Structures are given as C-alpha cells and as structure tokens.
Amino acid sequence: MSRAPIQDVPIVEDPIRLGQFLKLAGLAEHGAHARELLEAEEVQVNGRLETRRGAQLRAGDVVAVGGQRARPVHGT
Template identity: 60%
Template sequence: MDIETVEVGGTIRLGQFLKFAGLADSGAHAHELIAEGDVQVDGRVETRRGRQLHGGEVVTLADGRAVRTVRVG
C-alpha cells in the first residue's frame, strides 16, 4: 500500500497537521476528531492535539466515513 507523504518542512503539531493535510476542515474539527479517538499516530490512538510531529510519523484518521493514512514528511 502506498502512503501519501505530506511535506511540512519541520515540526508541526498534530492538530495543525490534520488541517494542513486536508484531514480536518478546521482547528475545531481537528480537535473533535482527536478528542473522539479517531486519530492514530504510528498505530496508537493519540488524544493530544499539541503532539509534536517531526517527520516520518504515520497519521491515520478513521472517522466513520473513511480511513485515510498519510506520512509526515
């Protein structure tokens, strides 16, 4: 399976990354997705919106509508 890589050029917070990668429509939507346990980082549910991503992490969103997986570049 090919995983899309989203280049961010440094560190980014999880909530910001969800918006930047098009996985969330807004910061509030990102917060909601994370709070509901719909977001995984490297296969583990992540509930911290401020989690720092440095590159190479695999972020998966499974919100009931679809499952999308992207790698932080």
C-alpha cells in the first residue's frame, strides 16, 4: 500500500505553529477543529505523535492527519 503524496504548502514565516499550519494546509477546517485533532492524538509530525498546538514547524517537516500529508515550504 502506497502512502499519500505530500502536499507542499508555502509559508511566509519559518517557523510556523502547528495549529496555524493545520488550517493553512486544509488539514483542519478551523482552530477548534485543529485542537480537536490534536487532543484526539490524530496528528503526527515527522512520524511522531504531536499533541501541542503551539509546536514549531520548520520548512520540510511532514505533518500527517489521517491519510493526508503536508509539509511547509518557503514561499516565493
């Protein structure tokens, strides 16, 4: 079984908080949804469970929620 492709999401500032990135990448509909995903332990960063909404992400980190994966990249 193959993994989902990784969606590159341009960011302006590096680092970016995980809660903000979940919304920006479309992995969460809004801030409360991001919190719910984290509290339900459904979010992984670089293959490790993450429950902190304020966790700092840097360009290249891979965030997975369910079958979707995304990573922040420096915008142009």
